[in-house]
Amino acid sequence: MGKQTNRQSRKRLSDVAQSLGVSITTVSNAFNRPDQLSDKLRQHILTRAEEIGYRGPGVEGRLLRTGHAGAIALYIPEPLTYLLEDAFAAEFLSALVDACQQRQIGLLLLPAVPHENSDKPRPPVALDVAAVDAVIFYGIAKDDPVIQRAIDRGKPVIGIDMIDQDGMISVGVDDVDGAYKAAQHVLAQGHRQIGVLALPTSRQRIDRAATPRDFEQATIRFPQDRWNGYAKAFAEAGLEIENATMQMVATNSVSKGCAATEKLLAVPAPKRPTAILAMSDVLAQGALQACAANGIEVPTDMAVIGFDNAPFAANIGLTTVSQNPSEKAEIAVRRALGEEIHTQRLPTKLVIRKTA
Amino acid sequence: MGKQTNRQSRKRLSDVAQSLGVSITTVSNAFNRPDQLSDKLRQHILTRAEEIGYRGPGVEGRLLRTGHAGAIALYIPEPLTYLLEDAFAAEFLSALVDACQQRQIGLLLLPAVPHENSDKPRPPVALDVAAVDAVIFYGIAKDDPVIQRAIDRGKPVIGIDMIDQDGMISVGVDDVDGAYKAAQHVLAQGHRQIGVLALPTSRQRIDRAATPRDFEQATIRFPQDRWNGYAKAFAEAGLEIENATMQMVATNSVSKGCAATEKLLAVPAPKRPTAILAMSDVLAQGALQACAANGIEVPTDMAVIGFDNAPFAANIGLTTVSQNPSEKAEIAVRRALGEEIHTQRLPTKLVIRKTA
DNA sequence: TTATGGAACTTGAACGTTACAGAACAAGTG
DNA sequence: CACTTGTTCTGTAACGTTCAAGTTCCATAA
Numbered sequence: 001m002g003k004q005t006n007r008q009s010r011k012r013l014s015d016v017a018q019s020l021g022v023s024i025t026t027v028s029n030a031f032n033r034p035d036q037l038s039d040k041l042r043q044h045i046l047t048r049a050e051e052i053g054y055r056g057p058g059v060e061g062r063l064l065r066t067g068h069a070g071a072i073a074l075y076i077p078e079p080l081t082y083l084l085e086d087a088f089a090a091e092f093l094s095a096l097v098d099a100c101q102q103r104q105i106g107l108l109l110l111p112a113v114p115h116e117n118s119d120k121p122r123p124p125v126a127l128d129v130a131a132v133d134a135v136i137f138y139g140i141a142k143d144d145p146v147i148q149r150a151i152d153r154g155k156p157v158i159g160i161d162m163i164d165q166d167g168m169i170s171v172g173v174d175d176v177d178g179a180y181k182a183a184q185h186v187l188a189q190g191h192r193q194i195g196v197l198a199l200p201t202s203r204q205r206i207d208r209a210a211t212p213r214d215f216e217q218a219t220i221r222f223p224q225d226r227w228n229g230y231a232k233a234f235a236e237a238g239l240e241i242e243n244a245t246m247q248m249v250a251t252n253s254v255s256k257g258c259a260a261t262e263k264l265l266a267v268p269a270p271k272r273p274t275a276i277l278a279m280s281d282v283l284a285q286g287a288l289q290a291c292a293a294n295g296i297e298v299p300t301d302m303a304v305i306g307f308d309n310a311p312f313a314a315n316i317g318l319t320t321v322s323q324n325p326s327e328k329a330e331i332a333v334r335r336a337l338g339e340e341i342h343t344q345r346l347p348t349k350l351v352i353r354k355t356a
Numbered sequence: 357m358g359k360q361t362n363r364q365s366r367k368r369l370s371d372v373a374q375s376l377g378v379s380i381t382t383v384s385n386a387f388n389r390p391d392q393l394s395d396k397l398r399q400h401i402l403t404r405a406e407e408i409g410y411r412g413p414g415v416e417g418r419l420l421r422t423g424h425a426g427a428i429a430l431y432i433p434e435p436l437t438y439l440l441e442d443a444f445a446a447e448f449l450s451a452l453v454d455a456c457q458q459r460q461i462g463l464l465l466l467p468a469v470p471h472e473n474s475d476k477p478r479p480p481v482a483l484d485v486a487a488v489d490a491v492i493f494y495g496i497a498k499d500d501p502v503i504q505r506a507i508d509r510g511k512p513v514i515g516i517d518m519i520d521q522d523g524m525i526s527v528g529v530d531d532v533d534g535a536y537k538a539a540q541h542v543l544a545q546g547h548r549q550i551g552v553l554a555l556p557t558s559r560q561r562i563d564r565a566a567t568p569r570d571f572e573q574a575t576i577r578f579p580q581d582r583w584n585g586y587a588k589a590f591a592e593a594g595l596e597i598e599n600a601t602m603q604m605v606a607t608n609s610v611s612k613g614c615a616a617t618e619k620l621l622a623v624p625a626p627k628r629p630t631a632i633l634a635m636s637d638v639l640a641q642g643a644l645q646a647c648a649a650n651g652i653e654v655p656t657d658m659a660v661i662g663f664d665n666a667p668f669a670a671n672i673g674l675t676t677v678s679q680n681p682s683e684k685a686e687i688a689v690r691r692a693l694g695e696e697i698h699t700q701r702l703p704t705k706l707v708i709r710k711t712a
Numbered sequence: 713t714t715a716t717g718g719a720a721c722t723t724g725a726a727c728g729t730t731a732c733a734g735a736a737c738a739a740g741t742g
Numbered sequence: 743c744a745c746t747t748g749t750t751c752t753g754t755a756a757c758g759t760t761c762a763a764g765t766t767c768c769a770t771a772a
Contacts, residue, residue: 012729013730028730055509061420063416064758065728066730070482071464071487080450080454081450106467106482106486124426129418130415131416384758418759420758421727717771720765720767724764726759729757731755
């Protein structure tokens with residue numbers, strides 16, 4: 001009836017140690033540092049552990065002691081379905097899992113925190129209680145309060161394609177340059193009226209016409225930077241602001257891209273665009289659909305360039321700006337694990353296919 | 357120079373407690389159980405905690421004390437890309453994340469454990485060190501050693517669509533019945549030569565003709581059960597074994613389904629199938645492609661039925677057996693969290709569209 | 713007045729592990 | 743022989759939290 005006769009309780013290192021008359025440390029070493037003891041004793045301990053039903057060093061104690069969780073978190077702000085709808089996002093997610101795979105660490109998908117009504121005792125959310133070594137954010141707005149909450153945890157916080165922020169490590173491609181190259185390409189072909197399909201620049205998402213002002217005040221980085229890239233090329237080519245027509249979509253989906261393109265095409269003749277720059281391949285695909293529906297030939301009557309070089313882009317012959325998701329994921333994971341690599345924005349490449 | 361002047365070390369409950377002259381427990385309660393102390397003191401503690409830079413109760417201590425990690429693991433046996441290629445699998449994954457979302461718990465994607473060469477000191481893998489409350493396996497073979505390894509951890513282990521096993525909780529649909537209904541449907545239409553596109557029945561995956569024996573010896577459940585469902589209907593309709601032609605694919609992809617169907621079509625006239633039962637919608641889509649390529653009209657010249665009712669099935673008018681991924685995910689998560697719900701195999705439904 | 717009961721707080725003990733500093737002993741070196 | 747070096751093992755102290763079982767105090771009822 002002593003405490004060690006505790007019936008069903010999980011066996012621990014000390015149980016094994018006691019049953020063999022060796023120290024706890026030695027048993028720990030038998031499992032974690034084979035070089036710290038003789039092979040003979042080690043085998044002895046291992047078999048004995050098996051006998052008494054010890055399951056090996058438990059996670060809880062180790063975590064408390066070492067502080068190393070062996071996992072990093074990825075915050076999922078919306079239903080995963082939405083994310084997977086975007087082929088490029090899905091590709092990035094896969095790359096992230098692969099990067100973790102190689103290092104044998106887990107990737108924890110963190111559900112969105114529910115809206116806080118006030119500053120009442122906030123209920124414990126996964127973001128707060130998860131045992132991870134770092135948190136990665138992907139494609140959320142700079143002013144999302146969840147970011148500060150993660151930073152407060154004291155572990156590294158990585159922002160993918162996000163606006164720089166104190167306490168957060170930024171990883172992303174050089175969107176300005178990528179967009180610049182795309183715009184240059186159509187301008188070089190003589191186009192002077194350009195349509196832009198833009199992604200949301202802030203958390204409030206509605207389908208509408210966009211203005212340069214929207215991009216200035218953006219809280220999401222890459223639509224801002226991509227616009228800046230386009231604008232830079234426009235300026236260099238001497239285009240006026242009236243030469244560009246912008247539509248912003250609520251979500252990155254083919255149907256939204258199609259609908260937004262219809263609006264671009266509705267503009268009367270002189271200002272009607274002859275080229276469309278889409279901020280994603282998904283939107284570009286929508287643009288192609290709209291063109292097809294309206295009997296507009298691509299690329300003869302209309303040039304279309306996407307962004308991302310998503311897997312399907314090659315199949316549909318889409319000219320686009322390529323970014324490397326594996327590289328992005330790899331760097332994100334390395335930085336999450338504390339590696340101090342010095343990186344600028346990752347490079348992009350213009351991939352010329354059939355649509356422009 | 358005392359230990360509390362430890363400079364940069366993370367603040368803890370005791371630091372706050374000491375600085376206010378209250379007990380550690382009270383500070384803990386201030387964060388976790390507001391009802392255990394007066395509001396006044398609670399506010400006092402909270403503001404003081406802020407002042408001295410305490411970040412709130414840490415994960416490590418809590419985990420050790422409570423044993424509750426607030427996350428469940430999903431073992432990913434192969435690159436995530438492969439999983440996402442299968443639209444139904446992607447749908448299930450999303451459903452799983454959603455189910456976790458609702459309960460504010462994380463879903464940890466666990467990388468595959470590398471092949472063990474011998475029983476040398478096995479390196480610590482994510483599966484061993486991850487702090488989770490349960491492990492879910494999806495679509496792996498019964499004899500995969502990784503299962504036992506998970507069971508040894510002592511937390512609940514859930515197997516989705518897997519063969520029953522000691523120490524593992526099984527969740528899945530009634531594949532036998534679903535397949536039975538599909539087969540019945542084509543048999544009722546008078547078809548007497550049936551082609552079957554089968555998914556792998558064991559870990560070794562190659563494209564080849566399949567025999568009933570393959571299904572008997574299966575280590576993966578649902579191909580086995582689906583075959584049994586088909587076979588049951590065949591027997592009831594008085595079909596001989598020669599009336600069925602089976603092809604097994606190495607992976608669940610459209611191209612493999614297409615290639616396998618080509619082989620089915622290559623069978624000479626009397627034994628050539630007039631209906632194809634595919635064990636997944638993905639394979640069925642491949643079958644449709646092959647038919648189109650060979651100028652075979654569906655459903656007039658060939659009936660095709662899939663399985664899963666993946667999202668795309670509706671778009672292409674595929675007749676298929678529907679299973680509900682949300683329900684499957686929901687039950688998996690509930691059982692993972694220890695809920696003792698009594699469930700049989702989940703029901704399926706035959707969805708008749710254009711292809712049969 | 714004396715119970716009775718509850719709210720507000722405290723005490724002390726785990727939870728299971730690993731890091732660190734060192735002890736004991738053997739073996740090689742000059 | 744004394745001295746170094748190395749291997750093998752031990753003891754102790756955290757790591758930060760929560761839980762069960764108190765104690766104290768005050769209000770209300772008998």
